[in-house]
Amino acid sequence: MATAIRRTQQERASAMRHRLLEATLDCLVDHGYAGTSTTRVVERAGVTRGAQVHHFPTKAALVAAAIRHLADKRAEQAFAELDRIKKAPDPVDSALDLMWDLHQGPVFHATVELWVAARTDPELHGHLSMVEPATTASVVEVAKTLFPDHAERQAFAHWVYTCMDTIRGILLTSFVFDDPAPKLAARWHRAKAHLRILYTTLI
Amino acid sequence: MATAIRRTQQERASAMRHRLLEATLDCLVDHGYAGTSTTRVVERAGVTRGAQVHHFPTKAALVAAAIRHLADKRAEQAFAELDRIKKAPDPVDSALDLMWDLHQGPVFHATVELWVAARTDPELHGHLSMVEPATTASVVEVAKTLFPDHAERQAFAHWVYTCMDTIRGILLTSFVFDDPAPKLAARWHRAKAHLRILYTTLI
DNA sequence: AAACATACAGTCAGAATTGTATGTTTGTAT
DNA sequence: ATACAAACATACAATTCTGACTGTATGTTT
Structure with a gap:
């Protein structure tokens, strides 16, 4: 015993x-x-x-709590990754890979499930719209920490948003890929090149 | 009677x-x-x-048929929009708005539901991975029709892919927006500017 | 028009899910 | 030590879903 x-x-x-x-x-x-x-x-x-x-x-209470728990994990994860890449040789490349990594793995998969379910579930939508802005903002915060010089420029924040959107689109599309891993990598490789060009043009 | x-x-x-x-x-x-x-x-x-x-x-048979039905609708819709914008003054802008419009509305919402469900449902995944490449390809086809000069350049196809990814990411994020319409428009406005810059740089 | 096939209607049984109600254990205060 | 409250376990009731089954109407063939 x-x-x-x-x-x-x-x-x-x-x-x-x-x-x-x-x-x-x-x-x-x-x-x-x-x-x-x-x-x-x-x-x-x-x-x-x-x-x-x-x-x-109730189940709703469980899900609501899980949403907050997930938001905490996402923010925490963002800052954890930050420390890992802080002093990298190529900051733009590192920043992009950081954002990419933040959207890989189970944490983001769970997030997508909630997002999509929220489209047709008003109660879920309510809970998510409370925590989601803060979570996304934390990604921008991390990006700004990596680029303190441009932290104040609006164009920079916009660039970060576009990067996130592109990454999320790739992820979403990847759900129907046959053999995700290699296609995902290739798609990200190309998209990253595009986003780098954008950065040098905008910033 | x-x-x-x-x-x-x-x-x-x-x-x-x-x-x-x-x-x-x-x-x-x-x-x-x-x-x-x-x-x-x-x-x-x-x-x-x-x-x-x-x-x-069986329910699976119904869903399988619905998937094909939806794919047909999407392809059809793409070519229908094409005729409407064929001779627009600003082709790049029109092409981008075309892609945007193709991802608005119920048809794409239904698609996302299936995509996300497919992530955890192997049977769904099987059906979708059969029809999805063709559907996405039809969007690229339409884009090539609008830009016959660059139809053969790989960089052009890559650009189209990135555009689609970005659009889809915006849509996905919009599911948790409080008041979607205005935020969506603003986000697309900014993203479109980015994608236009990318076009002029790449092509 | 008789025989047959296809299209559609309506009911039923079994499985799964959520919430409730009641019982048991474990920690806490006096 | 004992009373009490919080934490956890178990059993049950109501609902919803899917698939099977039987019956009826409509179209087709000969």
Whole structure:
């Protein structure tokens, strides 16, 4: 018998909430928003319905919390990547790759699921439109940190927006690629060249 | 009593199929892929389960047919728009607006629903990866028709791809906008300027 | 017009999902 | 130590979805 470690109520509760939220994001990534049933979430978290319903009385509450959790993760991830690339030889190239990396992986997949679902779900839309501007802004913030000289120029912010849009478009299109990895890389290679040209022209 | 018009079996069948497929696309637009249940589709089409199951024995068959139907509509739409803008004063601007328009409206919303769902649904993915290259290619075809001089240059095709990616990224982001219309217009205005610069630099 | 095939209608059963209600364990305060 | 509250578990009810099944109407062939 494992001697149960004694934890305070707060520790237990917050650990459980974390497990449930992470499981929710995992489900979003693996099964999409529609496939993210509370049943699957609790299964994935390895707990029971009771735990879920105790912390998040309704599914909407669970999703709402997951949205904030995801926003936190995205912002955190942005600043984490920042440190990694801060003093790179080619700052433009690094900045672009940084943005690209921020849109790869499970975190952004979960985000897209929520975005698309929000188009036809007013409640979701409400929650997302609260946190999304801040999250996108944090990407711009990171970009400005990399280019303090241009931080104030509006054209620079616009350039960052276009970069994000292009990246997101590529990602979206990639969902129907047969063999995503190589096509994705090629498409990004070309798009990055375009965005670099834009940078030198604009800035 | 309305004197029932006498129609051949083929006429009846193809009319019914069309109704069901259009209803399916309507549901995709209004309720998303997850909200597109066969129940809702037949309700929307104003027919009964019997009709649906007769023509499309399973839901997967219905969706598969809807995918082809949608691809046809998209290609058709592309060439229809083409005629409208063929002899415009500013060809680059027109071409960009053409691409933009092709990605507005219900047709593309339905497409996005399918794309995103395909990420986590292998069967959907299979169907889409069959028709999608052709659909995207038709956009490039239209662009080449507008610019016969550069039709052969690879850089031109790459530019078109980047334009599509950027447009799609904007659209995706717009799903979480609070008041989409004005923000969309502004974002497109800026992005279009960028894409025009890119054109003059590249081509 | 009789026989047949196709098109369509309506009902039913099983599975899945969400929310509720009740029971049990674990920490906390006195 | 004991009472109490929070955390977690389990069982159940109502709804919704899909596919199967049976029945009826309409068109086609001979």
